[in-house]
Structure formats: structure tokens, C-alpha cells
Amino acid sequence: MVRGARNEGGRLFGALSRLMAMPLHALAADALPSWNEGPVKQAIIDFVARATTKGGAGFVPPEARIATFDNDGTLWPEQPLVQGAFMLKPLRSRVKEDPSLAKRQPFKAILEGDLSELSTMDKSKLMKVLGVTHAGMTEEAFIRKVRAFFQHARHPRWSVPYNQLAYAPMLELLRYLRANGFQTWLASAGGIDFMRVISEDTYGIPPQQVIGSHLKKTFDDAHAPSVLRREARVAHVNDKAGKPVGIDEHIGRRPVFAAGNVRSGGDIQMLQYTRKRPRPGFALLIHHDDAAREFAYEEKDGASLKAAREGGWAVVSMRRDWRRIFDETRARTGNGRG
């Protein structure tokens, strides 16, 4: 008995030792349960295993484990574009002051409720709308408006607040990367201050890890407390070739992991920037091909999918690769931190 117990203890100790020696990614039974088994899921797991295996050829030191994610269409739906819906009400107010706006694009499309049009609109035009609808006010006043929007507005199809529609597979991926020492960043064409209001609760990404388009701001200390005031002038459009520029300004390192989606080619440069380095990083491109559970749309010129083929990126078919799109539990509680 004593001997048996000792062996038992020996075996237990051995098992524990092996367990302690295993990298974290191997411990979890399945860190990505919302992903169907297949080449994309396997490629992600293989990349993370290589990146965290000390001494291996693909090892990435912890300080270089930078992962950047587009937001609209990559982490949550972009039909309609969430920030477009946010602009609708203040734009209507502005039109009362200046009716000529209603005849000009892109204002006309937004006012006619054609938010799907907004989803293919150039982001610099969107920022102009933001300049018309949300300039002049202080940073604090803007943040209050964003908070109110996420509390009251509902998605036209699912009737839940927009920030409860984050994709479940992508929330798992964010948590999985963080558990393996990656720093996760938003690098979106959307407005930086708009996303910062919800980034921490929705994605577990703090405001200081958000990169986005923004208006020029000025510091106004004429009265106490001093404020930052938003000008009606675009300072940076974080789309297309603007994405690597924004990433460089905020992070100062090339990401080793980046995720974007098919729609306007807005993520191509970010994904190329990640891949084109001495040791290639991981590029993930999401293809919206699931009209039943979300939406199905293609890019007119097919540029993103073409770049993916040429660059050897992992292409996610939402229909085939994702077991589920949304987390219904999460949609009820609204708490995304893992």
C-alpha cells in the first residue's frame, strides 16, 4: 500500500511536472470553441505555439507580441456601419440649421437611412460627417453622447445594443492571444474616441490600445478645468495606407499578428505591413459569406482576397469556420471581459 501510494505520488508528480512545462496554449482543452476544426483554426494554434516556444525558429519575444485588429466587420458587424448610425440623429439636427446639407453626399445617403451605403463609403468622407456632426464640442461632451448611443440604440436586425454584437470567435481569439502574452490593439478606420468608450468592456482592450481616425483637437485652458476641443478638421484617417502609419505612431513596432476583413480593401496595407518583415507574422482576413447568420457581401474588385492569395494569409469563411457568430449569453449581460 505504502509503495503503491508512493508510485501514485510519483506518477502525480510526473504528470504535474509535465503540465508545468507545457506552454499555456496547450493547457486549455479548447481555447477557441466557437471555431470549427479546420485549416484556419489550426494555423492560428500553430502560429501561437511557435511564437511561444522558446528556442524554436518561430519564437517571438513577449515584448514583440503585438496583435492588431480592425473593428468594423472584423470584431463586430458593419451592416449598418455602427458609427454611421451614431451620426444620424445629430446630422438631422444640423440639417435643420443648414438644409443644403441634405442635398449633398454623403449626408444625403445617411439621412435617407441608407446606412448600408455608408459601409462602402471612403472613411475620409465619414470623418467629414463627424466634423459636421460632432465638432466644436469638448472631448467629455462627445464621450457622453457615445455612451448614450450605446445604451439606447438597437441594431435593426437583432434589436440589441450594437456593442453586444461582437463576434464570439473573435472574442475568444483576443483572449487566447492575451493568455499567450500578446498585447491586443484595435487598429480601425473608425473614430478613436468613439471606439474607446466601448473597447475595454466589449473587447478587453483598454483605451490606450486603440488606434483610429480622428479630428484635430486643441487644448483650451481659458476656463478651469481645461478641456480638449474637437475641431471640424480631419487630423488622421486610419484606413488603407493610413493604418501602418497609425500603428507606427501608437506602437512603434510592426505587429506580428493582424486581422482585417473583406469589404473595401481598407485592411490590405495593415496585413501586408505585418507580413512583410524578416520573420513573417500572421495575417487573418475575414470573408463575410454567411447571409443566414450574419451578412454576405463581396468586394467589387476582389482586392483583399487577391492580396490574401498572394500573401498566404489565412482567410476565414464565416459560414464554414465559425461554429457560432454571436454569444447569446454575452448579448444578455453585455460583459465581454474573459
Place this chain on the structure above:
Amino acid sequence: MVRGARNEGGRLFGALSRLMAMPLHALAADALPSWNEGPVKQAIIDFVARATTKGGAGFVPPEARIATFDNDGTLWPEQPLVQGAFMLKPLRSRVKEDPSLAKRQPFKAILEGDLSELSTMDKSKLMKVLGVTHAGMTEEAFIRKVRAFFQHARHPRWSVPYNQLAYAPMLELLRYLRANGFQTWLASAGGIDFMRVISEDTYGIPPQQVIGSHLKKTFDDAHAPSVLRREARVAHVNDKAGKPVGIDEHIGRRPVFAAGNVRSGGDIQMLQYTRKRPRPGFALLIHHDDAAREFAYEEKDGASLKAAREGGWAVVSMRRDWRRIFDETRARTGNGRG
């Protein structure tokens, strides 16, 4: 005996419980040994104790523990201005191509070796020099030049590499704040890419927590690998009213702790931005009054010291408050991570 042992154990357990309940700052015998005892050191310790005491009136939740530090004159000497020294050699080369530069300010002063002049120069002028000396090249080429500078250049007075002259009391303060859950950031008027090369090794601050002035960059993917190219155009001057703007863009929260120094009034707005909030933060202003161990200089209009009096900031007298200025051990090894 049994009873005595139990009491012993009880006392030990009680002591351990009390120890576990104490915040980290109280555990260290003296986390700031290079600081002389006095009102400034005490004010720092009191602020950190309040910020980390749960349920107390001054408690700051961990995610809001943002501390920003100016660099030149706050974390290391600014006589001469380090980035000015860095620009000297390439400026001489440029003058060979265009001799007219040598007659124009601020180029004339730099070429005459008058780097002390540079220390009081407007930072937007300095950025123009950078546009002349370091534009056109890729990000990678610029970084190689910065690395070479820190390897070979020596401070004219102490004959050591510039990045080995970080102030010992400030390195302790950075470590002390981090040990208490603060995120430490550089928020300097210096060039962002220049500081990023040395920020991690010198201050324990990773590149993604550096805010600074910068030239406009463009993404160039004509050849693989894609590169970022520096244009001869200033995108942001992170000085004076530009500091809160840069901080907002990178962090998206008001700092609760900020440190700057007397020289040009360049840190006043950052310190005001930190203080002017519902719950005032901590503002630290360093006064250079130690000609024997470092340098002594005053501001012509006394604006920073006046703002400190009005705002109730803590003013550091380098002569009185700092037991030592530099860490000689550190200067030999060049390793600043604690």
C-alpha cells in the same frame, strides 16, 4: 509549550495578516533611497498610498493609474539637448550640399556648437532641423542612426553615453509607481522615434508608451518589404498645449501623475491637464538648481514656478531633494530595468 507555540503561531499569523493587508508601497523599506527626506518625497509617498488604498477618498482604480513624464530635463539632462547633439553630424553633411543653411537659424547655432542655445529653442524649430537632417529616409534607417549615436556619442561633461545619464531618483520613482500599479509613459517634446530606441532599456518604458513630436510619414509598398518613409513635414509638436493633445491621442485618459521641469514652460499644460480634474492628480516640477552636480538655470519669465505655486504642484529642488543625481553603477552597466 504547546500553548506557547500556539500563541507564537497566532502572533505570526496576525503579523502576516497585517503584512498582507498593507499596500505594496508600505512594504519596501525605502523605495526612493536617492531622495532626501522632506516635503516632496513625503508628498509622493502620501499620494501613492492614497491612490492605492481601496475605499479611501483618494483611491485611483488601477486602469486609471496613468503617469506621464517629460524626458529632457525631467528624466535626463538637457544641457546640451541630446537630440540636438544627434543632429549635428547630419546637419554638417547637409550644409555641404546647401551652404545657405549655415547662415540661417536655428542651423547656425547648432553648427557653431551652441547646443545650450538649442535647449531654450522652440521645439517646432527643432523639428524643422529634424526635417532637414533626417527626412526622406525609412523608419529603419533612422533607427539605425539613433542606435549608432547612443553607442558612440559622449556627453561633453561626463564623457559617458547620453542614455547612461538618466537621473537615479527619477528611475526609482518610475519603478516605485509601476510597483504600485501605475502605467508609466514618456510625454516629451523630443522626437518619438528618437526616444523609442532607448526608452525600454533606459527607463523600462516600452515604445508603445512613448509620446513625442514627429514628422509626417507615408507608407511605401512599392517594393517588398513595405516601409514607412519620413517626410520633411512636421505632423505634431508635442510641446506646451500640444502635450495634452498628444496624451489624449495616445492614452485617451487624463493622467493622474505627471512630471515636468523648469526651462521653457513646455510642461505647464501637461501638469495643468493632470491637476484640473474632478479628483486632482499629482504634478511634479523639477527645478534645476544644482550647478555643482548638474546644471543651474532659470526660466526667463518664471512661468513654470508661478504655475506651480498657483496649482499647488510639488517642486523638486535638485540640490536639496536629491541625495544623488546619477547612478554610477548604472552608468557602467547601462541597464535601467528594475
